[in-house]
Amino acid sequence: MTRFPLTRRALLASTAAILATFAVSPTFAQPDSTVTAALVAEPTSLNPIYDTGLPALNVFYNVFDQLTGIDETGAVVPRLASDWSHSDDLKTWTFTLRDGATFHDGSPVTVDDVLFTYETAMNDPTSRLGGYLSTVDDITADGSDIVFTLNIPYAPFDRQATLVPIVSKSAYEQMGAEDYARKPVGSGPYMVESWVNGDTITLKRYDAYWGDAGEYETVVFQPVPDETTRANSVQSGDLDIALLGPSSVPAVEGSGSAEVIDQQSNRVVYLGYNATSAWLDDPEFRKAIDMALDRQLLSDRLLNSAVEPASQLVAKVSFGYTPDIAPTSYDPDAAKSLVEASGYDGASIPLTYPNSGLPQVDQVAQAVAFFLSEVGVNVTLDPQEASTFSNTWFSGGLSGLYIFAFAPSVMDADLPFNMLLRTGGQGYANNADIDALLDKEIGEADADARAATLAEISSIVTAETYYSPLFIDTYSYAVTPGLDWTPRPDGMIVFN
Amino acid sequence: MGRYILTRIGWGIVTLLAILTLFFLARLTGDPVRLLLPDQATQADVEAMRNALGLNGPLIEQYWTFITGALTGDVGDSIRQQRPALELVLERLPATLELAISSFLLGFIAALGLAVAGEISGNRKLRSALLWAATFRQSVPPYLFGILLILILSVNMGLLPAIGRSSLASYVIPVLTMATFEVALYLRLFNTFFDEMRANDWVRTAIAKGVSRPRLVVRHMLPNALLPVITVAGLNLGILVGGTVVLEMVFNWPGIGRLIVQGVTQRDYPIVQAGVVVTATVFILINIVVDLLYALLDPRVRLA
Numbered sequence: 058m059t060r061f062p063l064t065r066r067a068l069l070a071s072t073a074a075i076l077a078t079f080a081v082s083p084t085f086a087q088p089d090s091t092v093t094a095a096l097v098a099e100p101t102s103l104n105p106i107y108d109t110g111l112p113a114l115n116v117f118y119n120v121f122d123q124l125t126g127i128d129e130t131g132a133v134v135p136r137l138a139s140d141w142s143h144s145d146d147l148k149t150w151t152f153t154l155r156d157g158a159t160f161h162d163g164s165p166v167t168v169d170d171v172l173f174t175y176e177t178a179m180n181d182p183t184s185r186l187g188g189y190l191s192t193v194d195d196i197t198a199d200g201s202d203i204v205f206t207l208n209i210p211y212a213p214f215d216r217q218a219t220l221v222p223i224v225s226k227s228a229y230e231q232m233g234a235e236d237y238a239r240k241p242v243g244s245g246p247y248m249v250e251s252w253v254n255g256d257t258i259t260l261k262r263y264d265a266y267w268g269d270a271g272e273y274e275t276v277v278f279q280p281v282p283d284e285t286t287r288a289n290s291v292q293s294g295d296l297d298i299a300l301l302g303p304s305s306v307p308a309v310e311g312s313g314s315a316e317v318i319d320q321q322s323n324r325v326v327y328l329g330y331n332a333t334s335a336w337l338d339d340p341e342f343r344k345a346i347d348m349a350l351d352r353q354l355l356s357d358r359l360l361n362s363a364v365e366p367a368s369q370l371v372a373k374v375s376f377g378y379t380p381d382i383a384p385t386s387y388d389p390d391a392a393k394s395l396v397e398a399s400g401y402d403g404a405s406i407p408l409t410y411p412n413s414g415l416p417q418v419d420q421v422a423q424a425v426a427f428f429l430s431e432v433g434v435n436v437t438l439d440p441q442e443a444s445t446f447s448n449t450w451f452s453g454g455l456s457g458l459y460i461f462a463f464a465p466s467v468m469d470a471d472l473p474f475n476m477l478l479r480t481g482g483q484g485y486a487n488n489a490d491i492d493a494l495l496d497k498e499i500g501e502a503d504a505d506a507r508a509a510t511l512a513e514i515s516s517i518v519t520a521e522t523y524y525s526p527l528f529i530d531t532y533s534y535a536v537t538p539g540l541d542w543t544p545r546p547d548g549m550i551v552f553n
Numbered sequence: 554m555g556r557y558i559l560t561r562i563g564w565g566i567v568t569l570l571a572i573l574t575l576f577f578l579a580r581l582t583g584d585p586v587r588l589l590l591p592d593q594a595t596q597a598d599v600e601a602m603r604n605a606l607g608l609n610g611p612l613i614e615q616y617w618t619f620i621t622g623a624l625t626g627d628v629g630d631s632i633r634q635q636r637p638a639l640e641l642v643l644e645r646l647p648a649t650l651e652l653a654i655s656s657f658l659l660g661f662i663a664a665l666g667l668a669v670a671g672e673i674s675g676n677r678k679l680r681s682a683l684l685w686a687a688t689f690r691q692s693v694p695p696y697l698f699g700i701l702l703i704l705i706l707s708v709n710m711g712l713l714p715a716i717g718r719s720s721l722a723s724y725v726i727p728v729l730t731m732a733t734f735e736v737a738l739y740l741r742l743f744n745t746f747f748d749e750m751r752a753n754d755w756v757r758t759a760i761a762k763g764v765s766r767p768r769l770v771v772r773h774m775l776p777n778a779l780l781p782v783i784t785v786a787g788l789n790l791g792i793l794v795g796g797t798v799v800l801e802m803v804f805n806w807p808g809i810g811r812l813i814v815q816g817v818t819q820r821d822y823p824i825v826q827a828g829v830v831v832t833a834t835v836f837i838l839i840n841i842v843v844d845l846l847y848a849l850l851d852p853r854v855r856l857a
Contacts, residue, residue, distance in 0.1 A: 255807025
């Protein structure tokens with residue numbers, strides 16, 4: 058009798074092979090498909106006027122439309138507005154509303170809904186969304202056009218519009234802000250079916266969507282704040298997509314039960330200087346620190362070689378990035394002689410950083426302290442709870458070195474540059490040339506000219522070493538093998 | 554009896570007020586407004602929001618508004634969610650309670666059964682084996698034990714869900730994690746008290762009079778051991794309700810622990826305060842119940 062070596066292992070392997078054949082076939086045609094994705098925190102409200110946090114924005118990108126959108130290459134694309142234009146002085150913006158878009162209750166999206174959304178956001182002092190609209194003086198309707206009058210020329214206003222999800226006026230008024238926050242009516246590819254507090258937000262495909270249809274019948278968003286739990290839950294099959302922390306990546310890759318997908322992000326992690334504090338007020342001393350940082354080693358040893366050394370404060374995907382600047386080369390010898398030349402007396406410089414929210418931040422801070430000690434600069438680590446840190450950062454109260462990151466959702470350099478570089482902002486550059494260039498770029502209608510001005514600002518930052526950009530972050534996701542899904546640089550998880 | 558209960562409740566309220574005052578001071582640790590507005594919001598936006606939320610008045614005024622509100626059961630609306638904070642916490646309470654109470658009951662009953670069985674058998678090897686197992690379980694912190702169970706049962710074997718509270722199966726790992734810890738705790742307590750008792754005169758007298766071993770253990774030794782164990786159990790149940798934050802993170806359990814953590818990171822004070830009010834109230838209520846149970850179980854305790 059012939060013995061067939063039909064072991065359990067062989068059986069499993071053949072089953073897996075059969076399953077894999079199914080998995081690679083396109084998923085968009087599946088009528089009853091479900092995908093479950095982790096959010097790193099729970100939205101506090103699904104009313105766009107009252108929550109601008111990233112977890113909420115992630116849900117809004119699936120449930121709502123904005124006038125314009127940003128695609129995965131960072132370009133502005135039409136959404137509810139089929140077309141838009143601006144006056145020469147960039148102070149009047151006209152968006153034309155597309156025909157045929159409907160809310161989930163079937164009613165058409167009208168200019169009234171757009172006006173209602175913007176006006177509610179601007180008039181209610183407790184609105185979070187209003188914070189994005191401080192440039193808007195007035196908004197009016199003209200047929201199917203919506204006309205914005207701004208109080209300053211504002212070149213990236215079409216990008217700013219991507220942050221404002223359009224609510225249904227009738228549904229909003231009928232339900233009231235509180236009920237709307239639980240089960241909003243939008244015009245996006247998915248509609249909210251239910252929200253179980255702390256557990257799941259379930260979306261159903263909206264079949265009458267005007268644009269690219271949702272790929273899944275059901276989308277479940279599950280807030281899972283803990284990194285390890287997220288990694289485990291994809292391997293166990295409870296989740297299909299979850300953002301990983303760098304330390305979980307090797308384990309997930311080795312498990313075989315989940316794939317890892319990398320996406321370079323719009324986020325730059327940087328080392329900041331209070332350029333008005335002792336020793337750091339010397340540009341040569343800052344340059345020494347900049348040259349002492351081994352960015353490649355940070356990437357290779359702490360971040361799975363997944364991140365790219367950064368040369369400037371914006372990532373490649375953002376408008377205003379210039380390929381002409383290269384990351385500072387690691388040169389400890391030159392750094393050491395600059396430190397000696399500065400007359401540095403060995404005084405310890407604080408290195409403040411948020412203890413969560415950035416990849417491997419404790420290790421990165423320790424590495425930076427080590428790099429600096431190698432060239433003779435003493436550093437005291439000062440980790441702070443994340444929200445404490447962010448308040449200190451906002452108020453300009455950091456006393457020496459600090460580590461933080463910027464990821465502009467609109468993928469444009471204007472916002473990070475204004476906050477990090479303008480005098481009176483969150484940085485310590487106090488450079489009149491930069492202020493003048495910022496005033497210039499915001500009013501430049503020609504994209505090439507504006508890009509050149511932004512590049513000029515980055516060159517000054519490099520020349521003066523106001524910041525040491527460390528790396529362009531990469532978002533790594535654990536994904537169910539064979540899942541049809543494309544990540545985005547802003548970390549938003551969308552399914553159409 | 555009625556007066557005793559009233560006094561206990563009165564002291565409970567005083568304790569609650571003290572706890573609330575302590576947590577009110579959490580306001581000094583950071584500004585929620587900057588955290589909830591977009592980066593681009595101007596200083597004027599921030600001021601308008603602070604005014605609207607009542608965060609701009611003098612601290613003593615804020616304290617008065619807060620404490621008078623709290624006394625009427627109103628700790629204010631969540632800064633983030635625009636809903637009454639107490640309502641949000643109470644919504645999450647069942648998830649926490651069902652985990653705490655089921656683990657507690659399972660653990661307590663199993664420990665009682667094992668301890669009594671061990672004692673009745675009179676088998677020293679069995680007793681010490683149980684004790685070793687209990688000590689081993691107690692020495693592994695619950696969150697670590699939980700992660701290990703997830704890795705084995707969910708990740709490797711795919712038998713049970715790793716997270717959530719969607720099906721009956723999703724209760725297994727959390728309850729198993731917490732209940733085994735409880736078993737270990739009470740088993741060791743019962744054992745200690747049984748050990749002490751065995752040398753007592755009244756036990757020897759009972760044996761000399763020919764009382765059967767099961768009757769001796771169940772009717773005579775157990776009631777005596779229950780008294781101190783129940784005191785510990787009461788405190789411990791309170792800790793289970795308020796202190797499973799880490800486990801709720803590990804199992805992604807939608808209970809009040811995770812809500813409070815979220816409230817802390819977002820500086821959403823009303824949520825934190827409501828969470829503290831609710832857990833403190835549960836703790837105080839359990840203590841009152843334990844005191845009453847004590848009186849029922851021990852005829853020597855008089856409630857005067």
